[in-house]
Amino acid sequence: MLFLQDPAESKLQRLFQRVVSHLHRLTFSLTFPLYEWLYLLWSCPEMLPSLWRILSFSWGRDPYTAITRMPHDLREHRHPDDLVYGEIILPTFDRILRSLQLGATDRFVDLGCGRGRLVMMAAARGIRAHGIELVPLHLRCAKYAASPYLPLASFEQADILQADLSQATVFWASGTCWSDPLREQIAARIAQLLPNTRVISVSSPLPHPQLETLCTFYGWTTWGRDAFFLQRVLPKPQEALPPASFPSLGT
Numbered sequence: 739m740l741f742l743q744d745p746a747e748s749k750l751q752r753l754f755q756r757v758v759s760h761l762h763r764l765t766f767s768l769t770f771p772l773y774e775w776l777y778l779l780w781s782c783p784e785m786l787p788s789l790w791r792i793l794s795f796s797w798g799r800d801p802y803t804a805i806t807r808m809p810h811d812l813r814e815h816r817h818p819d820d821l822v823y824g825e826i827i828l829p830t831f832d833r834i835l836r837s838l839q840l841g842a843t844d845r846f847v848d849l850g851c852g853r854g855r856l857v858m859m860a861a862a863r864g865i866r867a868h869g870i871e872l873v874p875l876h877l878r879c880a881k882y883a884a885s886p887y888l889p890l891a892s893f894e895q896a897d898i899l900q901a902d903l904s905q906a907t908v909f910w911a912s913g914t915c916w917s918d919p920l921r922e923q924i925a926a927r928i929a930q931l932l933p934n935t936r937v938i939s940v941s942s943p944l945p946h947p948q949l950e951t952l953c954t955f956y957g958w959t960t961w962g963r964d965a966f967f968l969q970r971v972l973p974k975p976q977e978a979l980p981p982a983s984f985p986s987l988g989t
């Protein structure tokens with residue numbers, strides 16, 4: 739049976755979809771900052787001055803269009819999806835961070851740290867944290883926001899495929915939009931590191947046989963609810979490794 743599309747109805751549907759999409763964006767852009775501020779006020783006030791500086795720096799410098807102001811030579815030969823921007827909501831990150839039970843000997847590295855919010859949150863929790871990012875505007879924002887308040891946070895403008903990764907014990911990879919080649923290459927780099935080095939990868943696990951998935955968390959990002967995969971580097975066949983301890987599963 740053939741159903742002819744009613745043009746009036748489809749116009750109405752399109753209008754409805756646009757309204758829903760605007761409402762969705764409005765809800766996200768109002769609710770999440772409010773949720774974050776209240777959460778941090780209650781549980782991590784050390785983070786608030788830096789968060790305020792991120793906001794003031796980003797006024798008129800939208801992080802979502804930062805790549806359009808990026809030097810052409812840095813953009814050249816890159817897959818357009820690799821530099822798509824988005825952020826993890828801080829209470830979600832904080833919950834995952836705490837379940838990792840990091841200590842003084844750990845070093846957290848955010849691969850593609852954007853404006854550096856996760857690095858700052860980890861530093862505010864007393865963890866040495868480092869962010870690597872290619873887009874200069876993000877880096878300027880991160881350094882401006884962190885430097886006066888969070889001495890445990892550091893940042894570097896570099897390509898994650900070339901930067902020195904050897905000092906990290908835990909990586910964060912918000913690579914939801916990264917192209918397959920970028921995901922495969924960064925997975926191969928991490929797989930070469932010391933056994934038990936951990937990585938949290940957003941949306942899907944990093945693809946490499948030396949990376950074992952330990953557990954999955956669920957939480958909020960600026961693009962909606964998503965999955966977070968905790969992986970660790972397996973020992974090479976001749977190396978022995980203590981049994982993995984599993985953090986409690988998030989909901």
Ligand SMILES: C[S@@+](CC[C@H](N)C(=O)[O-])C[C@H]1O[C@@H](n2cnc3c(N)ncnc32)[C@H](O)[C@@H]1O
Pocket residue numbers: 820821822823824825826848849850851852853854855856870871872873876896897898899912913914
């Ligand atoms: C989705 S954003 C994540 C921001 C932050 N990590 C967070 O989760 O809130 C991904 C970031 O990876 C950066 N990126 C992509 N490819 C990169 C590369 N080869 N080297 C360094 N940074 C890269 C992008 O510029 C972007 O800022």
